[in-house]
Amino acid sequence: MATVTISESPLSIADLLGVVSGAGVQLDDGTRARIAAGRAVVDRTLGAHQAVYGLTTQVGHGKDTRLTDEEIRDQQLWLVMSHSGGIGRALPTDVVRAALTVRLNGIARGGSGAGVPAAEILADMLNAHVHPVVPETSSVGAGDLGHMASMAQVAVGAGRAEYGGEVLPGGEALRRAGITPLELGGKDGLALISANGVSVGHGALVLARAARVAEAADVAAALSMEATGANLTVLHPAVGRAKGIAGQVAAADHLRDVLAGSALTAPGGARSVQDPLSFRVVPQVHGALREYVTAAGRAVTTELNAAADNPLVSVPDDALLSNGNFHPMVLAIAFDALRIAVAHVGQLSERRTVQLWDAFFRQMPEGTPPPSVYGLQLRPTAAALLPELVQAAAPATLGVPPLDLGVEDHGTGAPLAVRRTDEALHMLEDLLAIELLLAHDVLAQAAASVTGAGTAAVLATVKEAIAAAAPYADAVHVELRSRFPSI
Template sequence: MIELMGHSLTIDQLKRICIDMEEVIISEKSMHDVQNSRLAVEAIVSNKKTVYGINTGFGKFSDVIINEEDVEDLQLNLIRSHACGVGDFFPEVVSRAMMVLRLNALLKGYSGVRSDVVELLKELINRQVHPVIPQQGSLGASGDLAPLAHLALVLIGEGSVFDDGQPVDAKQVLDAKAVEPITLKAKEGLALINGTQAMTAMGVINYIEAEQLAYDSEWIAALTTEGLEGIIDAFHPVVHQARGFKQQEQVAERMNDWLEGSQLITRQGEKRVQDAYSIRCIPQVHGATWQTLDYVKEKLEIEANAATDNPLIFDDGNLVISGGNFHGQPIAFAMDFLKIAIAELANISERRVERLVNPQLNDLPPFLSPKPGLQSGAMIMQYTAASLVSENKTLAHPASVDSIPSSANQEDHVSMGTTAARHAGSIVQNSRKVLSIECICALQAVGYKGSEKSAPKLQELWEKLRDVVPSITNDRVFSKDIKAVEEVLTPFSKHA
């Protein structure tokens, strides 16, 4: 059970909630803050003060005053009209993360919603009722309006939810679970959809997967180093201490740990003076990816605990400010940065695949084939890896440098952060496939060199993975092997 307070949520806690399905509770202080914020909104309504989003229209309609008797219709119309997302659905785990993040933001006590709203969100999370949310339609400013509107629909008994992975009518599931939907009151619809929770939720899941992939890339690279009888000297601690990047030093340390006791690695001058960059520079390149991951994690954890709707209510309602915390630029940059960093893990991995299969670059059988010529072996797996890294280069183009005006130019600069997060997710999936291909080729190379000479930790992995992917003794449908290794490398599969 994880207590949500609005200011202390971590990636590790989100992993436990969203992947391990741990339940949440709301802290007493946070609920007190929510209730005080709500009293401020009710005072604004009863005193007939004009405040954006409470008794005005939205966006370009912000100058349109709404009568008190129409305030509930205003919120309902907002949710229905903004629920115009299109395309494939966000993975269910992202939908769950979106709900948790939205709840945590409301618990900061700046949004003016009733306790009924946060209690219902908590109940839906704990009962694993996850909204079906289309991925496309957010500009990443004014909040993730379209995706979050689809989330909000479920709270009012509309829209769809996942049931055994399939979309079904939300009201049907709510009725079956005896969960009562709510009627949105003043400001509540706007508070639910004005925020960056779609891009941040996708970003959190991307980060969790990318972090695991970065760790996996190291032992896979270590296997490749053995298969090519690589030079261990390049990983000597003094080399990396001389540069000073702690992440580079840590990668070198882990590479040495994986390779400890190996009889397949070599020393400078034994077989060659130095290795190609894709082997020699593993700590430098992978370490730079880890630098990026650290940056991304920091930004995601800040945003996971941020008040990102508009307007925000301070000082018991004496100060209500329309600002722009819904603008997703920080997460847009972080996701674009993540895209580049993970694409580079795939780029260098594909180059190691080439060194494993190209007979001009090693002393292994051509394309690792058991019968070169008659059988193609791993030849076309390298083609697939090359195709994936090329696709990643297109996806890695920054989304955050784009902007397009909306709402009659009232909202004239947007972040495209959700697009960046979605593309980052695609790059993570592509890169896992590339590393799966490297893993298959490295296993085969180590098998040819003698797996009994492998480092103890790598030998243990080699034997386990041979149960997943048998040695290549004849050509076969290798897409099945790639898929099998990919599943091993996937930290969780509920989102698939």
């Protein structure tokens, strides 16, 4: 697999996802020099005995308490060991790899003040597939301190890590991988933990999923259009041009491609001059999802390539600057907004299942037993999913309580906003699957042929999925008919 080079150039989300999938990473010489220049500022500051947050002072409530020389030497390890609290299941490996890559690229910007060895050990862990075990819940989105501290502990030979399919003590995982634990110095400990690696890395993964779901939503809507004889004038290019929203245009373009060759595109193909809004506004609603995927993508890319450390090392100023760059506010709000867009797409899908339900029974001859059905029995499930999806759209960014009224009295809720969006996408995927199955039921009952280039293909895929589940489904239908002969 290819190797991703960390350089002064921005790291793309595609490159990040490549590392998550197993690509190796390497630092170029310019990056090493940039990191070393930032570390030199830290060393000069230590020599000058200046008061610097987290370096020569305590952190949080003790921000104005100066450290002795001995305490300064111990501070970095203490920060790593004391900030790793968390609860819940372990983060998935792909999120951990994403977070390690985000922190590596952040250190490469040169503003962290970490030494080159701190960056190199993150690269070594990624390349050797040493994956720290990280509790899911531990960050309020003002730097993912707890998450990142769990990762940093493995870098220094503590904590726990998965390696070769086993969960091991961090030091043992490094030993088996042939990696020497990092000896912290300067600002290494604070640099390793003071970052939003999980929020940004998980965000990149969620965005990739959201882009796929946006495409799938179009396909599900298109098959429902085939099943109900929808009016396709809503997809005419002139409609998108009149509105001028890029996401809407993209959604309509995709839907036209999926439906190309369908009988609905012929004159007189539609059953009505105007359909319910759950069909008529598909380009607008699905387009909105695309717009917010794009907005969240900009936020993730910005944070991925930001120097977001506190204190920030400014090499030109030869200074360490107290600041709030660790607050990923735009990213957090972007994922809250994205989740609302996801919920609207889910609303449309659920509303279309009502139309499909009605179409199924409207066209069923009286007294005729219905054929085997698959989506029809899931119609109540779709109704049950929708309120969950709507509740998931509530903001995650406004409910973070103060941690320390004197110092830490605001949080972005970024990791929760991202996680909730991932969960919402899962619910939307389930809704779309039910819609596809119900559209299949309507088409099967009518023995209708589907000739759209994309809709024919997706209908064949649905039939393959049904066939794969046939043993269980057939048993259910046999049992129903044995108990209710009149059906």
